[in-house]
Amino acid sequence: MSGFPGARDLLEIAVEVSPGGVLVCDGDRTIRYANRRIEEIFGFAPAELRGRKLDLLFDDDSHPTDATEPARELLGKRRDGTPVPLELRRALPEGSRDGLVVLTIVELTERRLLRDTMLQKTYRSVLFERLVSDLAVSFVNVAPEEIDGLIVDSQRRIVETIELDRAELLQFTNNRQDLVSTHRWKRPDVPETPGVASARTEFPWLLSRVQANEIAWNTRIEDVPSAVDQARMRLRGAVSSALIPVSSSGTVLGALFFSSAQPREWKPEVLERLSVVAAVVGQCLVRRENLRQLKDALGEVERLRDQLVSENVQLRDEVKALRVAPRIAAGSHAMQQALELVASVAPTDASVLLHGETGCGKELFAQEIHRLSTRRDHEMVRVNCAAIPTALIESELFGRERGAYTGALSRQAGRFEVADGTTIFLDEIGELPLDAQAKLLRVLQEKTIERLGSTKSIPVDVRVIAATNRDLTKEVAERTFREDLFYRLNVFPITVPPLRERSEDIPDLVWTFIDEFAGAFNKRIESISRDSLLALQRYSWPGNVRELRNLIERAVIMATGPRLTVDPPVPVRAEPAEQTSLHEIEATHIRTVLERVGWRVRGTGGAAELLDMNPTTLDSRMAKLGIRRPLRRASAQKNA
Numbered sequence: 001m002s003g004f005p006g007a008r009d010l011l012e013i014a015v016e017v018s019p020g021g022v023l024v025c026d027g028d029r030t031i032r033y034a035n036r037r038i039e040e041i042f043g044f045a046p047a048e049l050r051g052r053k054l055d056l057l058f059d060d061d062s063h064p065t066d067a068t069e070p071a072r073e074l075l076g077k078r079r080d081g082t083p084v085p086l087e088l089r090r091a092l093p094e095g096s097r098d099g100l101v102v103l104t105i106v107e108l109t110e111r112r113l114l115r116d117t118m119l120q121k122t123y124r125s126v127l128f129e130r131l132v133s134d135l136a137v138s139f140v141n142v143a144p145e146e147i148d149g150l151i152v153d154s155q156r157r158i159v160e161t162i163e164l165d166r167a168e169l170l171q172f173t174n175n176r177q178d179l180v181s182t183h184r185w186k187r188p189d190v191p192e193t194p195g196v197a198s199a200r201t202e203f204p205w206l207l208s209r210v211q212a213n214e215i216a217w218n219t220r221i222e223d224v225p226s227a228v229d230q231a232r233m234r235l236r237g238a239v240s241s242a243l244i245p246v247s248s249s250g251t252v253l254g255a256l257f258f259s260s261a262q263p264r265e266w267k268p269e270v271l272e273r274l275s276v277v278a279a280v281v282g283q284c285l286v287r288r289e290n291l292r293q294l295k296d297a298l299g300e301v302e303r304l305r306d307q308l309v310s311e312n313v314q315l316r317d318e319v320k321a322l323r324v325a326p327r328i329a330a331g332s333h334a335m336q337q338a339l340e341l342v343a344s345v346a347p348t349d350a351s352v353l354l355h356g357e358t359g360c361g362k363e364l365f366a367q368e369i370h371r372l373s374t375r376r377d378h379e380m381v382r383v384n385c386a387a388i389p390t391a392l393i394e395s396e397l398f399g400r401e402r403g404a405y406t407g408a409l410s411r412q413a414g415r416f417e418v419a420d421g422t423t424i425f426l427d428e429i430g431e432l433p434l435d436a437q438a439k440l441l442r443v444l445q446e447k448t449i450e451r452l453g454s455t456k457s458i459p460v461d462v463r464v465i466a467a468t469n470r471d472l473t474k475e476v477a478e479r480t481f482r483e484d485l486f487y488r489l490n491v492f493p494i495t496v497p498p499l500r501e502r503s504e505d506i507p508d509l510v511w512t513f514i515d516e517f518a519g520a521f522n523k524r525i526e527s528i529s530r531d532s533l534l535a536l537q538r539y540s541w542p543g544n545v546r547e548l549r550n551l552i553e554r555a556v557i558m559a560t561g562p563r564l565t566v567d568p569p570v571p572v573r574a575e576p577a578e579q580t581s582l583h584e585i586e587a588t589h590i591r592t593v594l595e596r597v598g599w600r601v602r603g604t605g606g607a608a609e610l611l612d613m614n615p616t617t618l619d620s621r622m623a624k625l626g627i628r629r630p631l632r633r634a635s636a637q638k639n640a
Helices: 007-016 036-042 109-138 144-161 204-211 227-236 268-321 333-345 362-371 390-398 434-446 472-477 483-489 503-520 530-538 544-558 582-596 615-625 631-639
Strands: 021-025 031-034 071-077 083-091 101-107 166-172 179-186 216-218 240-248 251-260 352-355 381-384 423-427 448-450 457-459 463-468 492-495
Touching: 021 036, 036 071, 036 083, 036 101, 109 144, 109 268, 144 166, 144 179, 144 268, 179 251, 204 216, 204 227, 204 240, 204 251, 240 268, 251 268, 333 362, 333 492, 352 362, 362 423, 362 463, 390 434, 434 448, 434 483, 472 483, 503 530, 503 544, 582 615
Parallel strands: 352 463, 352 492, 381 423, 423 463
Antiparallel strands: 021 031, 021 101, 071 083, 083 101, 166 179, 166 251, 216 240, 240 251, 448 457
16 A cells, blocks of 8 residues: 555646646746646756746746736747747645746647638638539529530639539430540649540449439549549549539439549538539530520421422422423433433432423423432422522522511522422523622532521532523623533533424323323313324424423313314414524514414413413513514504
């Protein structure tokens, strides 16, 4: 029992092991005792302090022994003179007659550091909460074209606020079997690394977490269960990371990936706030995609509407103009040669220029070329260049925007835009004015169009077939037709022979027309007289197949029995012996028809209808052939 310490010894032991420093001073501020903790605080050994004044450790004006409050904070002085923050408590031992004072001292450096650290973490937490709120608001009304920039800026703000190194947005590919990096941001002092090109090969474990719509995080690389993912993270300097799935309405779109080069804990509240950001980003991405699809759908609806309007116009023209033989009669050698050329050029996309007289069947040849081409699954678009008013040629061919000119109340797709992916047939191409020829040449060269009133170029894939009854080489020489456009169109010329050069085809054509009109007029025609066929084959047919078709239509209308008799047109005046040119023969026939109808060109029963010609074309042909109405006939009609 003698070895057991007494109460005084126990008290001294307790003071020595106290976590705080203890000083005992007398009434004149002389240090009488110091425990070992004092040396850690001030740098003086206890033996060095005994008998020395308290001013060695404190400023003269601090008066630590005179304080009345139970505890106070003040600055002490280390051995090297540097200040040290302290908390001091003063106690007076009971019954002490020497004025002893006991000072208990606690160094505040670590406590203040801890407090500052806590305050800093709290401040960052408040900043992060405020940031998440700001981001949620900023994504609400963002314009679609600004979304990408806002996502990258949000990544920057998150990385800077919670002290990370990198941030990436990974999105699923079209097959939803892989993730790729679409948006990235890193600190300027962080080494550059490529974005995720394929999560399937680079981060299979992270990909599986995203596909399962689960958050994944790791404090250290070793926490990741996949060796492949670990290796890729080391290459990217991602010691610690967090993966937050991005989803909307239950559909996972991708993930936000954050990483740091230092180990760090991912607190639940941080992951929760990052999930809020991911949800906002997901909604924004879905909204942008919906807007894109809506815009595409509206554009397609508008395109289809324009196409429908154009096709309706086109179909009305076809109903009127395509009451022709459903097939090409090709018994003659001339037609067989022409059709061989058709078969050769049809499978290509080469431009074709059809030469031939009015009414010889150039449009049927265009149909046949299109039917044998790779574009046959789409309807051929037909344009009669002579029937379009000069002021409307550009808008009809290339389209217009709403408000492009007075009266343009809606947007209209042009014929070339409607013909995208198919064939366009430009009939009577020689009727185009020079300014329209220049614009057509540009379209053929650049394969793009611009609607009237717009500067936006629209690519078109169109195969061009043109037709003319004019001598374009002569018009090129006379500078009424552009030479460069002529060579662009005349890549593969085909001459359609006139009906007088293929009289062998007339019987076949006659029966084709008989079958057509007999069915239309509900009549039964079983035969046609041999004399009629021979007479039809001897006739010169200046109006070609159209004239023959009109003649058969009238004959079927007038037929009263199953046997058809057809008389070819007979000129009123005999052809002079010196008439040898084609123009003279054509002029005689046109003049004959005009005299038959009283020189009336337009309207029902007019010369244009009998010749199956456009009235404007007939006017041009009359002017070119020098055909004028006799003055006496005009005077007689005026007097009448």
